[in-house]
Amino acid sequence: MDVHEALYTTRIMRRMKPDPIPMESQCRILDAAIRAPNGGNAQRWHFLAVDDLALKARLAELYASCRQQEYADIAAGRLGAAPHEDAVRRAESLARIKKSGDRFVEHFTEIPLLVFVFAVDDHGGANIYPAIWSSLLAARAEGIGGVLTTVLRYEACTVCDLLGVPTADGWRMIAMLAFGYPLGRWGVAANRRPVHEVSSRNQWGESFGARVPEPLWPPDADGARIELDRPAS
Incomplete structure (x- = not known):
């Protein structure tokens, strides 16, 4: 596995x-x-x-x-x-x-x-x-x-x-x-707050730098599930 x-x-x-x-x-x-x-x-x-x-x-x-x-x-x-x-x-x-x-x-x-x-x-x-x-x-x-x-x-x-x-x-x-041995099925826990809502970078409450709106497994071939934050211009 x-x-x-x-x-x-x-x-x-x-x-x-x-x-x-x-x-x-x-x-x-x-x-x-x-x-x-x-x-x-x-x-x-x-x-x-x-x-x-x-x-x-x-x-x-x-x-x-x-x-x-x-x-x-x-x-x-x-x-x-x-x-x-x-x-x-x-x-x-x-x-x-x-x-x-x-x-x-x-x-x-x-x-x-x-x-x-x-x-x-x-x-x-x-x-x-x-x-x-x-x-x-x-x-x-x-x-x-x-x-x-x-x-x-x-x-x-x-x-x-x-x-x-x-x-x-x-x-x-x-x-x-x-x-x-379980009677239920294995599966990805869906009831989780996403990474960007529970993570910060350098200072509490500051943006982590990316958004992860969906679970990253199973893997996404093009990596579209990770949304990088754009730096302020």
């Missing part, structure tokens, strides 16, 4: 088949993860795979509870929208996400593979998130969908106790990844 195809089509896949993921694929996913760049090659990470049904059932209860807490925070304005977001657009997006998330919760125990990601002294995630993204890209190459979620942060202590995490040594849960 071309690297740009992987970058453009790796998206959240919450609807998954219950089919088990072969150990060989799991190994390739995590082997790609540990090749990610990290400061000083300290490798302050740990990946805990969960596929035990009883354990997933307990985690499903915690996840449902945490999700209710998260939506309560959203409703109360404690998890607000970004300043640039249109209120109507944000509401529509949240409604779609909630519908997809509801199904994810309902079928949580059917998810074939959960991977809990832990780090110690990670400087705000600078080392662990490249590894997480590498694992999602590697999964895409295997035809496997993935979801990154931090919802379980509301019950982080309970989750760590359940999984036997040595938190006294400084390990903390960063995220949970859910992997499975």
Whole structure:
């Protein structure tokens, strides 16, 4: 698979088949993860795979509870929208996400593979998130969908106790990844603000220097999708 195809089509896949993921694929996913760049090659990470049904059932209860807490925070304005977001657009997006998330919760125990990601002294995630993204890209190459979620942060202590995490040594849960063969289709995310709306050059708010009104993958032979700004005369 071309690297740009992987970058453009790796998206959240919450609807998954219950089919088990072969150990060989799991190994390739995590082997790609540990090749990610990290400061000083300290490798302050740990990946805990969960596929035990009883354990997933307990985690499903915690996840449902945490999700209710998260939506309560959203409703109360404690998890607000970004300043640039249109209120109507944000509401529509949240409604779609909630519908997809509801199904994810309902079928949580059917998810074939959960991977809990832990780090110690990670400087705000600078080392662990490249590894997480590498694992999602590697999964895409295997035809496997993935979801990154931090919802379980509301019950982080309970989750760590359940999984036997040595938190006294400084390990903390960063995220949970859910992997499975997707029921949906791969595709380029279309609901993104274009590059020229979220980028500047040299000074905040100044023109980036080009407009990119459409996704640049699949490639356009004549490059017409990039519109260079004309310098002021």
